[in-house]
Each structure stands twice: as C-alpha cells, then as structure tokens.
Amino acid sequence: MLTNIMYATLYVTDQDRALRFYTEQLGLEKRIDFPNPSGRFLTVGVPGTSVEILLWANAEAAGQPTELVPGATPGPxxxxxxxxxxxxxxxxxxxxxxxxxxxxxxxxxxxxxxxxxxxxxxxxxxxxxxxxxxx
Missing domain, CATH: 3.10.180.10 (2,3-Dihydroxybiphenyl 1,2-Dioxygenase, domain 1)
Known part of the structure; x- marks a missing residue:
C-alpha cells in the first residue's frame, strides 16, 4: 500500500540558484544535498512536512510551456x-x-x-x- 508522496521533481539549470530561491525567498528548508556520479541529489521541503521537492539539474527540461493563463494555470x-x-x-x-x-x-x-x-x-x-x- 502506498503511504506518502516522497518527492516531486522540478528541473533546474542551476541547483545552487534554485536552492537559494526555495530556501531564502520561499522559506523552505534544505533536506538532502548529496553529490553522486549520476548527479547531485538536492531536495527542499516545507518545515514540518514529509514531502520533498527534488531540484534536479536538467537544462533541457527546466521551465514550463509559455502559454499560461495568469491565475488559472497552476504550477507543478x-x-x-x-x-x-x-x-x-x-x-x-x-x-x-x-x-x-x-x-x-x-x-x-x-x-x-x-x-x-x-x-x-x-x-x-x-x-x-x-x-x-x-x-
């Protein structure tokens, strides 16, 4: 039986810049920062919660489609x-x-x-x- 959402992934071009945005500007906390051969595994989360956002370096996948309706197009x-x-x-x-x-x-x-x-x-x-x- 599934018990929790562990990670949601956001693709970023610069993990350090993304980390500063999510921690210093939005107030999330850094949870995991583990460099490994397949890439740096970096997560942040809302303090006191279990779900983590994985900030994965992938320049080609970063960002969202350009056709957005302000206020009506939710984020990932x-x-x-x-x-x-x-x-x-x-x-x-x-x-x-x-x-x-x-x-x-x-x-x-x-x-x-x-x-x-x-x-x-x-x-x-x-x-x-x-x-x-x-x-």
Missing amino acids: VILESDDLRADFKVFRDRGVTFDQPEPEDYGFGVRIETSDPDGNRISLRERSRAGRDNG
Missing part, C-alpha cells in the same frame, strides 16, 4: 499557506515576483502564482474554510 508545485496574504508580503519583501499585484480570491480560497529562476510555475494557495472542511 502548489504550496499551501494558512495566511497567504501575510506570506505574500514576506515573499515580496524577499524579492519574489508574482504574476499579479496581489493574491486573489477564487472558488477554493486565495491564490497567486510565481515562477522560480528557471521558469517552473509555483502556485501559492490558501484553502477556503469550506475547502479545509472537505479535505
């Missing part, structure tokens, strides 16, 4: 906040740039999107109270 990674508007201000002060000037309300709560230095979409979400009650 969706990070949840318990107070997105407050987190948005912190992230903006740390230099994170966003698709829109402020988070917006939508059917399931509050959302805003950004991209990492390689163009990987990162969706930041806060569930509505109804969404929290339903899962």
Whole structure:
C-alpha cells in the first residue's frame, strides 16, 4: 500500500540558484544535498512536512510551456499557506515576483502564482474554510 508522496521533481539549470530561491525567498528548508556520479541529489521541503521537492539539474527540461493563463494555470508545485496574504508580503519583501499585484480570491480560497529562476510555475494557495472542511 502506498503511504506518502516522497518527492516531486522540478528541473533546474542551476541547483545552487534554485536552492537559494526555495530556501531564502520561499522559506523552505534544505533536506538532502548529496553529490553522486549520476548527479547531485538536492531536495527542499516545507518545515514540518514529509514531502520533498527534488531540484534536479536538467537544462533541457527546466521551465514550463509559455502559454499560461495568469491565475488559472497552476504550477507543478502548489504550496499551501494558512495566511497567504501575510506570506505574500514576506515573499515580496524577499524579492519574489508574482504574476499579479496581489493574491486573489477564487472558488477554493486565495491564490497567486510565481515562477522560480528557471521558469517552473509555483502556485501559492490558501484553502477556503469550506475547502479545509472537505479535505
């Protein structure tokens, strides 16, 4: 029986630059940093959670398609906040740039999107109270 999601992979061109973005700007923590013959195995995660994002060096696969609908095209990674508007201000002060000037309300709560230095979409979400009650 499956018990957990271990890793979600994001392809990046510069692992050190990606590590700085995810730790210094978004506040994730570095979990694993292991150089090996097949490539550096580097992960980050939200403090206190078990899921890790693998920042894998692959220049050809980095980034996302260019045809995106702002606010409606989620990223391959969706990070949840318990107070997105407050987190948005912190992230903006740390230099994170966003698709829109402020988070917006939508059917399931509050959302805003950004991209990492390689163009990987990162969706930041806060569930509505109804969404929290339903899962």
